[in-house]
Amino acid sequence: MKWRVNxxxxxxxxxxxxxxxxxxxxxxxVQYSWNIAGERMGYxxxxxxxxxxxxxxxxxxxxxxKNKYGRNFPFERFQELYRSVxxxxxxxxxxxxxxxxxxxxxxxxxxxxxxxxxxxSSQEHAVGNLEKEEIREYxxxxxxxxxxSRAKPDPEIYLKAxxxxxxxxxxxxxxxxxxxxxxxxxxxxxxxxxxxxxLRDSACVDDILDGKMESLLEVRNxxxxxx
Numbered sequence: 637m638k639w640r641v642n643x644x645x646x647x648x649x650x651x652x653x654x655x656x657x658x659x660x661x662x663x664x665x666v667q668y669s670w671n672i673a674g675e676r677m678g679y680x681x682x683x684x685x686x687x688x689x690x691x692x693x694x695x696x697x698x699x700x701x702k703n704k705y706g707r708n709f710p711f712e713r714f715q716e717l718y719r720s721v722x723x724x725x726x727x728x729x730x731x732x733x734x735x736x737x738x739x740x741x742x743x744x745x746x747x748x749x750x751x752x753x754x755x756x757s758s759q760e761h762a763v764g765n766l767e768k769e770e771i772r773e774y775x776x777x778x779x780x781x782x783x784x785s786r787a788k789p790d791p792e793i794y795l796k797a798x799x800x801x802x803x804x805x806x807x808x809x810x811x812x813x814x815x816x817x818x819x820x821x822x823x824x825x826x827x828x829x830x831x832x833x834x835l836r837d838s839a840c841v842d843d844i845l846d847g848k849m850e851s852l853l854e855v856r857n858x859x860x861x862x863x
Contacts, residue, residue, distance in 0.1 A: 648827065648859060649807040651744055652797045653775075655755035655762055657690065657813040657833035659852075660769075661732040664834070665725050666718070673717035679705065682714075690835065691788040691816030693756040693781035733769060734831075736853025741774045743856045747863065754797040754810075754820075756781040756788055776801055789819035794826060811855065815841050829855065 657663040667683035674682030685704070689697045698711045744751055751774055755762050759780040766772040777800030784792045798805045810821030813833040821828045822844040830838055830848045838848050849855050 647807055648749065648809045648862075650750045650752070650798070650801045650803045651809045651811065652752045652754050652794060652801070652821070652826070654691075654810075654812045654814070654817050655753055655765065656757060657734075658811055658831060659734055659737050659753075660765060661734055661833075662765075663690070663813075665722055665731070667834070668725065669718040669721040672721045673714055676717055677710065677714060687834065691756055691812075691814035691820070693784075693787040694758070696787045731765065731768070734833075735851040736856055738771075740852045740856040741771060743860060745774060747859075749859075750801050750803070751775050752797040752801050753778040753780075754793045754817075755779070756793070756817075758782055788814070788816040789823065791820050791824035794821045794824035798824065798826070809859075811852070818844060831855065 653659055656666070663686060667686045670686060671681040671683040674680055685701070689700050692700065694715075701711055701714070702709050741751070753762065753766070753775050755778075757780060759778070759782055762778055762780045763772065766775070766778065772778075777797060779793050779797045779800065781787065781793075784796060786792045794810060795805065798808050801808065805825040806827075808826050810818075810824075810826040810828050811831055812818045812821060812828065813831055814835060818828050818830055818841045827846050828844060830841065830845055831852060832838070832848070832850070838845060849858065
C-alpha cells in the first residue's frame with residue numbers, strides 16, 4: 637500500500653511501539669511454544685490460533701480458547717507449559733529483534749522524538765524483554781496489558797500511552813503488526829503504520845492505515861526523509 641497523499645503533511649511528535657512481533661521476533665517462538673504445549677496436553681498443535689489472537693491480552697485470549705475448546709479448557713496449564721517452552725527456547729537461542737529496531741530507536745532519540753510502548757503482554761514480560769535488550773531507557777512510558785481494563789482493539793492502551801507522552805494522539809505514530817493493534821491505535825486517533833510480521837495481508841485494515849512498511853529500518857528512513 638502507498639502512503640496517502642496527506643501523509644507528508646502530518647507532523648509526528650511521538651512514536652508508540654507495539655512489542656511482540658514489532659520490536660522482537662517473538663510471535664514465531666510463541667507459535668512454536670503453543671504447538672508443543674498443545675501436543676503435551678493432548679489437544680494437538682495449537683500454534684495456528686495465534687493468527688486469531690494477536691494483540692489480545694491474557695483475559696481475552698483465555699476467552700478465545702474456552703470458546704473454541706469448551707469452558708473446561710485448562711488455560712492456566714496451557715499458559716504455564718507454553719511459557720516454559722518459550723523460555724527454554726529463548727535461553728538456548730536468544731530473542732531476536734526485528735530489522736531496524738536499534739537504528740530507529742537511536743534516530744528517534746537523536747531527533748528528540750519521545751517514545752512509548754503499548755503491549756498486551758504483562759509488565760513482567762514486557763519490561764524484562766526491554767531490559768535484556770538494554771532499550772528500556774529509550775521509552776518514557778511502558779503501558780502493558782495488566783494496566784488497562786479493555787484489551788486491543790479498544791483504544792484504551794494507546795490513549796494511555798499518548799497521555800504518558802503528554803501528546804495528542806493525532807500527532808503520535810503507532811507502529812503495529814496486528815489487526816487488533818492497528819484498530820486500537822486508529823480508534824485512539826493516531827497515525828497508524830503496519831509493519832507486517834505473521835500477518836502479511838493488510839486488506840482488512842487498509843482503510844484505517846496511513847501506511848505499511850516492510851521493516852522498522854524503512855520506518856526510520858521515511859521519518860528521516862520528512863525532517
